[in-house]
Amino acid sequence: MEVNDDRPVIQPSVTSGGQPLEPRHEPPAMAADQPSSPQDGLSTTRDDSLVEPIIVANSTWTPADPTAYNGGQPPQITHLRELELGDKSDNARWGALDIIPTKADYVLDLIRINSLWPLLSGLACCAMEMMSAATSRNDMDRFGMFPFRASPRQADVLIVAGTLTTKMAGPLIRLWEQMPEPKWCVAMGDCTTSGGRYKRSYATVEGIDRIMPVDVYVPGCPPRPEGLIYGMMKLQQLIKERRGHWPERHVGPTVPVGV
Amino acid sequence: MRISPTDVAQVMTLLHDDPEFRFLILSDLCGVDTGSVMQVVYHLWSDATPDWLRVIVDGLPREDPRAPSVTFLWNGAEWAEREAYDMFGIIFEGNRDLRRIYMPPDYQSFPLRKDFLLADDAARSPGQGVRHMEQTFQPAEYRRTPVLRQGLGSDAGHMAPGIQTAELASGEDPAR
Amino acid sequence: MTTEQTVRSLDDPDLFVETPGTIYDAIPPLPPRTEREAEFYTMRDGEMLINLGPQHPSTHGVLRVVLKIDGERVVDLDPVLGYLHRGVEKICENGDWHHAISNCDPLEYIAAMFSEAMPVMVAEKLLDLGVPRRAEYIRVLAWELNRISSHALFVGWLALDLGGLTPILYGFIERDEIVEMLAALTGQRLLFNYLRIGGVNGDLNHDFLSRLGDWMGNALKRIEDQQKLLNSNEIFVARTRGLGVIDRDLARRTLLSGPVLRATGIPYDVRRAHPYSVYPELEFTIPTREEGDSYARYLLHLDEIKQSIHIIDQVLHRMPDGPVMAKVPRLMRVPPGRAYVSIESPRGQYSAYGMSDGSDQPFRLRIHDPSFFNLQAVGLLMPGNLVADTMAIMASVDPIMGGVDK
Amino acid sequence: MSIITRPWGRLTLAGKIMLPLVALLVLLTVLLLVGFASGALPFLLGLGGQLVGDNIDIARFAAAATALLLFTVPTAFVIILMEMKLIAFVNLRVGPNRQGPWGILSSTLHGFKVLAKEDFTPTGVDVPVFTLAPVVTYLGAVMTIMVIPFAPGLFGLDMNIALLYFFAVAGLGVIGLMMAGWSSFNKYSLLGGLRAAAGIISYEIPLILAVVGVVMLAGTMSLNQIVANQAGTFADWYVFQQPLGLIIFFIAAAAETGRTPFDLNEADSEIVAGFATEYSGMRFGFFFFAEYVNLFIMSALTTTLFLGGWNAPLDAQPVLDFFNVTLNTALDPGALGMGLLFLVALGPPLLILLFTLPIWMLKSDWSFLKSLVVGFLLFNLVVMLFVGIWAYMTFPFVAGLFWFMAKTFTLVALFVIMRGTLPRVRMDQLMGFAWKWLISAALLNLLITAAAIVVLRDPSMPWN
Incomplete structure (x- = not known):
């Protein structure tokens, strides 16, 4: 995949009072922290490169019957595969004609941020706070995020609220693929961002970014409704800043190796 | 009260129907794996006493645990028995819908058995460098208790190479 | 594909x-x-x-x-089932008893105060530990508040599944008041993690009490207003009356409990049948209904809200002074044994069966959730009804999938 | 070739839409300029004018149809906004308030967002039927506006069978819903479509039977004539002669438009989104719009039939006569002569300053520029108010439109508040209500009306 050099790079700034700090003393690496071979380590966000998109299978368990479930071949997230194959890495900089698509996209994005319809889908506890965010006390409708559509065909934002289990992962990916572009995903709660308190379980997915691209993470167990609204406002900001580049998202663990 | 699996139907019918006992309500039904044998624990309640009667069906062999179903007395025990089957592999003879209830239908192991270890516990064993979420391979020394882990197993291409799905000792799913 | x-x-x-x-x-x-x-x-x-x-x-x-x-x-x-199966029981076996409290919290996520009580009470029973009376009173206070918030949501959801948009929002107003109040007490809105083995995490504070006082002032009036919105609504009554009727025999055979059972006329309430905590000292009645249909369940929930307010009133008047935490060691090695405890959650009998082998971890912690059995009974009620009614029946037994799937 | 294809391929979706539009605009401008410069355009226009003059009816029909098609979109936006705000009010919420002042742009933004969404056809659908369904529904809604008299002289067509035409075309909408339900390859859609069909079949009958009473009173099916019959004060409206008819008509209209408590065909909590489950993007938008246009039309028809159409509830003339006031609304700007120039040149700035200065003096923390802007807005508002009053008194169609819209939107608000309050009925209750109660009541209403007409209008009776 082509890497855009023009894209602003977010550098981790380790400064204190204008003076760069000395590199922190690293704790001695334990055996448990070392990947056993180089390819075992997760791909991480380096300073100057984008994450390679990782195509993750939709199906999250192995069928016992080899002929069941499409012959055991897990279906892939197709739009990401297309993105990888095709040369669609448009940086929206192509001379004087630049103005047309960028401005049009900007205007459209301004419209979109004021009309984000979430999908009415809650998985677990966080769904309560998601509902609470839509009710009288914390009124999400003020920001144009209200009509919770029951059908994924009409939704814009998938708020994954609650623990994602391996059994639910398939249906959730299906919901995501049923939503029309442009679409966004908000991971609400600790369980969806990283596995949270059920990280060690045999039946949960440790973070939905393993199976679908995520735009905004809202941590908390569960986050308060204000937290969700703040996350959605961050999403609005993100949509404006991405300026029409909404499909360019990647699937894969966002947790670096050292964490 | 500890009884053997052969007596379950008789004892339960007596407790339920006898006018002296009248244990009309089954409060709970669950399975237990003690590490050596399997047990099924019933808690019964009668309006005669504010306390519960605990009936333990003891001594089910781990390889082929079988117990009679109590669904002929309480319909509601059906799902509880399905749950015990799902989690422990205890087969309730007479339950007409003994399927997996929580795990996917083609899941092969029984999570609440004591030989089913979470990946994290494998990592905690001395001298092993297994990180729990990404790499779940089993070192050679730890093979004696297989890690029966199924989650995220089918897409081993980009993931760590070590995710293994060990078969149950008894072979295949006994219900099929 | x-x-x-x-x-x-x-x-x-x-x-x-x-x-x-x-x-x-x-x-x-x-x-x-x-x-x-x-x-x-x-x-x-x-x-x-x-x-x-x-x-x-x-x-x-x-x-x-x-x-x-x-x-x-x-x-x-x-x-x-199983789309929310998180393996809580297995995780509890792998953590110590204190971890079990926070792991059991999200089971019944609308009324988390009840599900987090399970490992606590099992450990207390195994340890034969006496809880300070002030702590018991605070527990009862928190439980009853949580029960009201849960019931308020029930009313809204029943109306929402019948197509009414507004009652759910009124229910959420009530629920948010209570939940903010409990957040002032515990620090969390939803998953409180407040009970501890041997007591509770902290004493009552000023913020909590002032919010409680504000809310208690007009709680009954608002609930009666809510009642007016739906009770006198012809469409609502026509939709729910005579729907999903459960008779007593079916209720016994399917192991029902809670409001669904009491709506059939059986006055089985764990608070009276197997008294725990300080409930024997408190005055309250167990409302029952004879009809066993969805409308009876709805009315029963409203009656229970009133009883809970009555209990809260008594608790506030009788609240003793003293410590809120018994003296317990930090590393808790629970003596080996088996224990079975049960409490009355908003959805019925919430019980747990714990085994300990003498280590600091539970050997087995089985959680019995009432929604699991209530949902099973729903399956027996639905055949013969229209698709629209299946929603009304399901809403009227109010299952919480976190507890059903564990 | 790649010099064209490569930028085109790198365009995003929005760019691909915008670029041809811009090109089209440029082309049109060039053509206009060339046409004027060469003199071809005036010639063609003259020819066209002659043609239009010869076929004024067809031209009027085409103009009216175009105007109505364009008119429905802002109407739907207004109603959607009204619904969002009113339901928020019922729910004790605030409602949208970030999009424009008081959130008035929110419904428009929702509409444009839907327009820019991806529009796809799922696998397995019957493609032609799936594509046509929203069009049929929307056209069925829009074409009925043609016969509704908005104001004196402001209507699409004055047919003598306008009412018949209305119900014939309004029944077309449900065919679109059934098409959507059938072709979507989705069981929820199928259930929704069939529910819509069953509901409409039941409720068309009381709807039409309720109207027959009015037709008997008026003696005509032309909507213009029916409105003209209700002229005078509000006591002449048919609602006082047909109260039962109005109630039946209102309930049946709620069922016909699929509003709560009869919104079975898109019941969110039962069948996910009913017939529209598989629709995304603008196709869903068409359904969405059609629902609100239908709502508007049903309210407009109720106004026309029962609430006196564009007639004012009270005539102002007797009141004015009582106080001996005569209003001279005939303005003749030419009479001012040179004064007109001063008025146009100096009036606005002076008035703006008049509005600005008090604000500036009272709000000490505002800059003069800010108060100037506010003063300018206030001035415009006041001037628009005066112009509105003048237009109301001068042109009868402005007054008629005002009253018509006021009555119609009151009814729309009633529908919206019903949606916020009531739960939904069940399918069998819906059908039972229609067949057991509404049709009986409508027949009774018909009987009473007929008897009353015969008795009251009999010339041999003593009161005649």
């Missing part, structure tokens, strides 16, 4: 579809494993299967129900 293979549709044998059978099909691609499954997936003329969930507005979470319908009439149904 990439293979272009034409196969005969499993729903309609005359139809060919382009994709092979997947896990999303209503009929699983496996051969039937049990008698019941074979019976369910054998279709008669004119019947079709419809897949309700796991994402559906009125399945209250991620329940999936495969309905076999004839026109709009439900012939049979097969609930499929």
